[in-house]
Amino acid sequence: MAKTKPGKKDLDSYAIKGTNKVVRAGDCVLMRPSDSDKPPYVARVEKIEADHRNNVKVRVRWYYRPEESIGGRRQFHGAKELFLSDHYDVQSAHTIEGKCIVHTFKNYTKLENVGAEDYFCRFEYKAATGGFTPDRVAVYCKCEMPYNPDDLMVQCEGRKDCCNGRFISEINISFN
Known part of the structure; x- marks a missing residue:
């Protein structure tokens, strides 16, 4: 663990105020936005x-979220899709509203029931440049659109044929 500045101490956990939930390093959390009309922010x-005053940070x-990235939301982005960014910050622990789970794309597609606290991530995002890792995504359909886990992949929109999930190729996902 990184060294702590003088007058500060590392904590193993933090109890979210008003709940019985405990947050530890590595956990994903929902953080209260300053605009109450917006959904909570998600962070790890x-x-x-x-x-020294016991203020927890x-x-x-x-x-x-895709709409917060350069290039915005695309048709293949799932409603619960997130991008892990290279943007770090220090916040008051009091802004934590709750815990959530950010699954890998593969694990998310295997969930039998997707709960309100379930999200998925298949890309890392460089906030300053708008770049993605990986910068290519598999295409599983003749319409050449990446898989959106919110859409049942039976047949393409406007088509009567589909590959039924067979890998076809990859496309570059550059949003620039």
């Missing part, structure tokens, strides 16, 4: 520390 907790790595 990297570190928890308290100052969390160092987080932000997830971006």
Whole structure:
């Protein structure tokens, strides 16, 4: 674990106020936005520390929603899709509303029931440049669109034929 500044101490966990949930480094959390009309922000907790007055801060790595990225939301993005960014920040632990789970794309597609706290991530995102890792995505259909887990892949929109999930090729997902 990284060294803590003088007057600060590392904490192993933080109890979310008003709940019985405990957050630890590595957990994904929902954070209260300043605009109450917006959905909560999603972040991964990297570190928890308290100052000499016991004010608890969390160092987080932000997830971006597709519409928050350069290029915006595309047809193949799922409603619960997030991008793990290279954007780190320090926030008051009091802004944590709850915990959530950010699954891999593969694990998310295997869920029998997707709950309100379930999200998925298949890309890392460089906030300053708008670049993605990986920068290509598999295409499983003749319409050459990547798989959106919210859409039942039986046949393409406007088509009577489909490959029924067979890998066809890859496309570049550059949004620039």
